[in-house]
Amino acid sequence: MGLLDKLIKDGADLLKEVASEENKEKASELFNNLKDVIGDKAEELGNAFEAYKNEAENRRQEEAKKEAYYEYADDGKTCKEKILEVLQNEFPQYTVKENVSPATLGGIGSFMDYSIVVYDDDKPKLIMMIIGKTTTAHREYVWSRKEAEKNNIAFINFIEHYPNTVEYITDRLHKYL
Numbered sequence: 001m002g003l004l005d006k007l008i009k010d011g012a013d014l015l016k017e018v019a020s021e022e023n024k025e026k027a028s029e030l031f032n033n034l035k036d037v038i039g040d041k042a043e044e045l046g047n048a049f050e051a052y053k054n055e056a057e058n059r060r061q062e063e064a065k066k067e068a069y070y071e072y073a074d075d076g077k078t079c080k081e082k083i084l085e086v087l088q089n090e091f092p093q094y095t096v097k098e099n100v101s102p103a104t105l106g107g108i109g110s111f112m113d114y115s116i117v118v119y120d121d122d123k124p125k126l127i128m129m130i131i132g133k134t135t136t137a138h139r140e141y142v143w144s145r146k147e148a149e150k151n152n153i154a155f156i157n158f159i160e161h162y163p164n165t166v167e168y169i170t171d172r173l174h175k176y177l
Contacts, residue, residue, distance in 0.1 A: 079130050079164045083116055086169045091177050095119040100127075107147040112140040114148070115158075118177065124148075126176045127155045 077085070080098070087096050096118055102111040105124065112135075118126040127148045135141050136157070148155040154176045158164055 079158050079160050079162075080115060082164060082166055082169055083128065083130075083158065083173075086166060086173055087116075087118065090170055090173065091118070093120075094125065094177065095122070102144045102147040105147050105151050105153075107143070109143055110140055111144045111147065112138065114144065124151070124153045126173075127153055129155070129157050130160050131157050132160055 084096065084098075087094065096116060098116055100114045100117040101107075102114065112129070114127045115130040116128040117124050118128075129135070129141070129144070131141070145155055156172065156176065158169070158172075
């Protein structure tokens, strides 16, 4: 039996026996103790509830941030235009070329051109492909990707029909450049 249960039981028993002055004092003392215990527990419960409420609000704000991060904003720009804009604004120190053939890396065969290649001192630093839903299944794409991997060059995709907000693109590029 917990302290609170014991105090309540003892208080109830004393109320039944309130015949003498001594029992009234005991009952009063017991209920003062009960009030202290309940007060502390109520405060603990209130603090726990407040912490839970704050945690739930933080989770809600994080979810709202994620939704805004991927939210589609039809600004009329293509994915490629947004990437080029981010590169120009955030990474002006790099040289950027569009529609680069994997043959420039030494590849021989039938390849899919790289959508965008970022160069640092004439050396490819990052290769980007702007692709559709099924592009990764095409052998030309696979060969192009393998050529980049063979040359130890970072390679990422942007899926054209996804929102690809400027914030999302910026965040991804900061991970590689």
